[in-house]
Amino acid sequence: MATGERNTTRADTVPDDQVLVRVENVVKHFPVKAGGFVKHTVGQVHAVDDVSLIIERGKTLGLVGETGSGKSTLARCVAGLIPVTSGKVTLSGTEITKLSRRAMRPLRREVQMIFQDPYSSLNPRRRVGAIIGDPFSIHKTATGNERKRQVQELMERVGLNPEHFNRFPSEFSGGQRQRIGVARALALRPKLIIADEPVSALDVSIQAQILNLLGDLQSEFGLTYLFIAHDLEVVRHVSDKVAVMYLGRVGEAAPAEELYDRPRHPYTVALLSAAPAADPDSVLARQRIILTGDVPSPIDPPAGCRFHPRCPKAQEICGRVEPPLVPDNAPGADDVTGPAADAVPGGWAHVTACHFPVVPGEELASAGTAKGELV
Amino acid sequence: MSILEEAANEAAATVGAQEGAHNVMGRTQWQLTWGRLRSDKVSMIALVVVILMIIIALAAPAFAAVTGHPVDAAYPDTGENAFGNPVAPGVNGFILGTDSAGRDLLVRIVYGARISLFVGIVTTAIALVLGVAVGLIAGYFGGIVDTVLARFTDAVLAFPYVLLALALATVFGPSLLLIMILITFFSWAGIARIVRGQTLSLKEKEYIEAARSLGAGPFRIMFYDILPNLLAPVLVVGTLYIPNAVVFESTLSYLGLGIQPPTPSWGNMLSDASNFYQVAWWYVFFPALFLLITTLAFNLLGDGIRDAMDPRTERLIAARRMRKRSLRRKNAGTPPATVQLQQPGN
Numbered sequence: 001m002a003t004g005e006r007n008t009t010r011a012d013t014v015p016d017d018q019v020l021v022r023v024e025n026v027v028k029h030f031p032v033k034a035g036g037f038v039k040h041t042v043g044q045v046h047a048v049d050d051v052s053l054i055i056e057r058g059k060t061l062g063l064v065g066e067t068g069s070g071k072s073t074l075a076r077c078v079a080g081l082i083p084v085t086s087g088k089v090t091l092s093g094t095e096i097t098k099l100s101r102r103a104m105r106p107l108r109r110e111v112q113m114i115f116q117d118p119y120s121s122l123n124p125r126r127r128v129g130a131i132i133g134d135p136f137s138i139h140k141t142a143t144g145n146e147r148k149r150q151v152q153e154l155m156e157r158v159g160l161n162p163e164h165f166n167r168f169p170s171e172f173s174g175g176q177r178q179r180i181g182v183a184r185a186l187a188l189r190p191k192l193i194i195a196d197e198p199v200s201a202l203d204v205s206i207q208a209q210i211l212n213l214l215g216d217l218q219s220e221f222g223l224t225y226l227f228i229a230h231d232l233e234v235v236r237h238v239s240d241k242v243a244v245m246y247l248g249r250v251g252e253a254a255p256a257e258e259l260y261d262r263p264r265h266p267y268t269v270a271l272l273s274a275a276p277a278a279d280p281d282s283v284l285a286r287q288r289i290i291l292t293g294d295v296p297s298p299i300d301p302p303a304g305c306r307f308h309p310r311c312p313k314a315q316e317i318c319g320r321v322e323p324p325l326v327p328d329n330a331p332g333a334d335d336v337t338g339p340a341a342d343a344v345p346g347g348w349a350h351v352t353a354c355h356f357p358v359v360p361g362e363e364l365a366s367a368g369t370a371k372g373e374l375v
Numbered sequence: 376m377s378i379l380e381e382a383a384n385e386a387a388a389t390v391g392a393q394e395g396a397h398n399v400m401g402r403t404q405w406q407l408t409w410g411r412l413r414s415d416k417v418s419m420i421a422l423v424v425v426i427l428m429i430i431i432a433l434a435a436p437a438f439a440a441v442t443g444h445p446v447d448a449a450y451p452d453t454g455e456n457a458f459g460n461p462v463a464p465g466v467n468g469f470i471l472g473t474d475s476a477g478r479d480l481l482v483r484i485v486y487g488a489r490i491s492l493f494v495g496i497v498t499t500a501i502a503l504v505l506g507v508a509v510g511l512i513a514g515y516f517g518g519i520v521d522t523v524l525a526r527f528t529d530a531v532l533a534f535p536y537v538l539l540a541l542a543l544a545t546v547f548g549p550s551l552l553l554i555m556i557l558i559t560f561f562s563w564a565g566i567a568r569i570v571r572g573q574t575l576s577l578k579e580k581e582y583i584e585a586a587r588s589l590g591a592g593p594f595r596i597m598f599y600d601i602l603p604n605l606l607a608p609v610l611v612v613g614t615l616y617i618p619n620a621v622v623f624e625s626t627l628s629y630l631g632l633g634i635q636p637p638t639p640s641w642g643n644m645l646s647d648a649s650n651f652y653q654v655a656w657w658y659v660f661f662p663a664l665f666l667l668i669t670t671l672a673f674n675l676l677g678d679g680i681r682d683a684m685d686p687r688t689e690r691l692i693a694a695r696r697m698r699k700r701s702l703r704r705k706n707a708g709t710p711p712a713t714v715q716l717q718q719p720g721n
Contacts, residue, residue, distance in 0.1 A: 079588055101592075108590035121581035125603035134599075135589050184585065 020192055020224045021055040021078060026087035026097075028073050032299060043299045047073040049248040050087070053345040055192070060218070060225040061346050062239030062256065064232060064271070068295055070248040071228045075194045078226060079111050080104050092191065109139060112185035116197035118177035122169040128155075128180055129165030135187035154183040158213060175206035182213060186221070194226045199234060211238055232275045236260055243345040244268050247298055247306040250325060252352045253345030264350065264357040267307045305355065313356045325353040408607075411683035418679025424672035432488040439486075442470070444479035446486045447637050451477050461655040472657040475647055480657065483639040484665055490551075490640045491669065495621040498555050502562035502620075503613050507605065509563065510570025511597050515578055525571065531564040536623075537630070544632040554633045558623050566612055573608055577601050607684045614677035618670035625666055641666045 029044040048070040055061045063071045076082045078089055080096050089097045096107055115121035122131055132151045136142040142150050152162035158179040169177055178198060185193055195214065199207040211234065217223060229235050235242055236256055243253035244265065252265035263269045270289040291310045296302050302309050308318035327349045345351060412418050431438075439445050453467040454477030461480075464472040471481040513524035540557050547553055577583065578601065586596050627633035628642025636643055641662045648658040 076584075081584060081588055105590045108588065111588075113585065113588045115581045115585060117581055121585050123580075123582040123600055123603070125606075126599070134586065134591070138589050138591050138595065181585075184589070188589075 018056050019054045020057045022090040023053045024088040026051050026077055027085045028077055029085045046248050046298050046301050051250055055346055057224055058222050059240040060227050060238050062235035062242040063228045064235050065245035069245040071245055072196055075196050075228055079113055079194050109188040110190050111192045112190040114181050114185050114195040114198045117201050118174050121181055124169055128167055132183045158183045174202050178210050192224045196228045241346050247301050250345045254350035258350050262360050264352040265354045266311050266313050266358055269358050317355055323353045323355045325351045327351055408683045415679050417675055421672040421675035428669050431485055432492045435485045435489050439482050444482050446482050449476045449478050461658055464657050471661050474658055475651055484662055487639045487641045490634055491621045494624040495617045498558040498620045499613055499616045501559045505563040506566025507570050510567040511574055514571040514574025515597055528564045528567050536561045540627055540632050549632050549635055554627050558620050562616055569612055573605055574601055577604055611677055611681040618673040621670055
C-alpha cells in the first residue's frame with residue numbers, strides 16, 4: 001500500500017507533526033509466579049525490553065520477528081490494552097501509558113486492532129450486526145436504525161453482503177470473518193489500526209484480498225498501520241518502514257526496500273534467507289543460513305547482544321557488550337542515513353544493533369550455514 | 376428427525392448452496408441442539424415426563440375435585456380399615472389407597488409434587504443467578520477478588536448441610552422459606568465453581584480482547600461477551616441441579632426439618648410411611664416412585680442436553696455413523712440385508 005510514496009521522500013528526519021505514535025523505551029515484563037496458595041514471583045519474562053520507535057501518519061510500519069520476539073506484546077502496549085512496565089507511548093501528542101481506563105476511553109476510538117485468528121476474535125454467540133455494532137453502542141455514537149444503517153454501510157465497504165448482518169460468525173468463511181474484524185476496527189474511524197498478523201491464518205489467495213482491502217482503506221481513510229507479521233513477503237508488500245524484533249528488542253529497522261535489499265543485522269539476513277522464494281533458481285543461488293539452537297528463554301535473556309548465542313558472526317565482545325541501535329554507516333548506505341538523534345526505528349534512517357554488521361555482498365560462513373542446500 | 380427428512384434437508388441445502396447460497400438458512404446453536412435432542416429417545420421421554428409432572432403439579436386441585444377428596448380431608452370411615460390402618464389402592468375409590476390418617480394418597484402425592492417442583496425450580500433459579508454472578512466476577516476479575524470468592528465457595532461446599540439445617544431449624548423453626556434459603560445456599564457454590572472455570576478460559580479469547588480494545592467495561596464484557604457463551608453449560612447444570620434440590624427438600628422434610636404436616640410433601644409423607652411399610656406398601660411405594668421418576672427424568676434430560684450441546688459425545692457419534700451407513704446403503708439401492716438395522720429416530 002502507498003506504493004507510490006515509498007522511497008520517494010528522502011527527508012532524513014521525520015517532522016514531529018508527521019509522527020502519530022511515539023514509543024519511547026517501552027519495557028514490558030511479565031512476572032513468573034510460583035507457589036500454590038501464596039504466590040511469589042520467581043522471575044520476569046522480558047517480553048519487550050527497551051523498545052523505541054515511531055509510526056508516521058498515514059504510513060505502515062511493519063514489525064517482523066519470530067514467535068516470542070515480543071511483537072504482539074508491543075502492539076498491545078501501543079493499543080493500551082496492557083500496562084507497560086516502564087517507558088512511554090504517545091499518541092498524537094498524548095501520553096497514553098499513564099491514563100486510567102476511564103480517561104483512556106475516548107482515545108480507544110483512535111486506536112483499533114485487527115486480530116490474527118478470525119475464528120477466536122469474533123464471539124461465536126453474537127450476530128455479525130451486533131459484533132460490528134458494538135463500537136457504536138459502547139461509545140454511544142449511534143443507536144437503533146442509525147446503528148444498523150452504519151453497520152450495513154461498513155459491511156458493504158469491506159466487501160460483505162449487508163443483508164447478512166443477522167448471521168452468526170460461524171456462517172462465514174475465514175476471509176469473510178477477517179472482513180468482519182476489519183469492519184469492527186473501522187467503525188470508530190480510528191487513526192491507527194494495529195493489525196496483529198491479520199493474514200497469517202488465511203490461505204494465500206484470501207491473504208491478497210485482505211491485504212488489498214487494507215491498502216484501499218488506508219488511502220480512503222488516511223489510516224496509519226502497525227502491521228505485525230512473520231511472513232516477510234507480506235510485510236515487504238505492505239510496509240513503508242520495517243522493524244525487526246528479536247527477543248524483545250529491535251535489532252534492525254529501515255525503510256522497507258532498504259531493509260530487504262541491504263540487511264545489516266545477521267539475524268535479519270538469516271530471517272530473509274529462510275523465506276521461500278517464488279523462483280527456485282534464486283533459492284539455489286542464495287545462501288540459506290540455518291540458525292542453530294532455539295530462541296533463548298525470555299525469562300533469562302543472554303547477556304550482551306541477545307542474538308550472540310546463535311549468531312554466525314559472534315565474537316567475544318558480543319557476549320559482554322550490548323550493541324546500541326545506531327544508524328548505518330556502511331558504504332553505499334549513506335543516502336538514507338539520518339542524524340543519530342533521529343535514528344529511531346520507524347524513521348528514515350537505517351538503524352542496526354550489531355557490533356559486526358553484515359557488509360553488502362558478504363557471505364555468512366559458519367557452522368550454521370548450508371550453502372545452496374534445498375530444504 | 377427421520378433419516379429421510381434429514382437427507383432431504385441436506386440435499387436441499389446442497390442445491391441451495393449451488394444456486395447462490397441465498398436460500399441456505401443458517402442454524403443457530405439452539406436449533407442444532409434441539410435437533411440432536413429430538414433424535415435422542417431417552418431425552419425425549421424424560422422431557423415428556425418432566426412436562427407431565429409439571430402439568431400434574433399445576434392441576435393438583437383438579438385431582439382433588441375429580442376424586443372429591445380435598446387434600447387435607449381425612450376419611451376415618453372409608454379411608455381406614457378395621458384396625459385403623461390405610462386402605463389399599465382401589466379400595467373405596469381411593470385410586471392409590473390412603474395414608475395413615477385416612478387421606479387420599481393420590482391427591483396428597485399430587486399436592487406434594489407442587490411443593491417439590493416449586494422448591495426445586497425456584498431454588499435452582501435463584502442459585503443459578505447467584506452462582507453465575509459470583510463465578511463471573513471471580514473468574515473475570517481474578518486476583519484477590521477471585522481468591523476470596525473461590526475460597527468462600529470452597530467453604531460452602533465443604534459445609535455439612537444436614538448439620539446446618541438441624542441447627543437453623545432448631546433456632547428459627549422449620550418453614551418453607553427456611554429450607555428454600557438452605558437449598559439455595561448449598562446450590563449456588565457448585566454452579567459458581569463451574570461458571571468460574573468457564574469464565575477463566577473464555578476471558579482469554581481474542582474477542583474479549585477485541586471488546587476491551589473497543590473500550591468496553593468489565594460488566595459489559597461479562598454480560599455481552601462471556602454470558603452468552605455460558606448459557607449452554609448453565610442450562611445443563613441447572614437441569615441437573617433441580618433433581619438435587621428436589622431430593623434435598625425431601626431429605627429435610629423426611630428429617631422433619633422441612634415442610635411440616637399437614638402440608639403434604641414427598642419427604643414428610645415418606646417419613647410417616649416408614650411406620651407403616653409392613654401393613655401398607657403403597658404408602659411408601661407411590662411417594663417414593665414419584666420422587667424417583669421426577670429426579671430420574673430431570674437427570675436424564677440434563678444428560679441428554681449436555682450430550683446434545685457437545686456433539687463430540689461418543690454415543691452420538693456412533694449413532695450418526697450408523698445412520699450414515701444405513702443412508703448410504705439406501706442411496707446405493709441395495710435392498711436391506713436380512714438384518715434390519717435399527718434406525719434411531721424413526
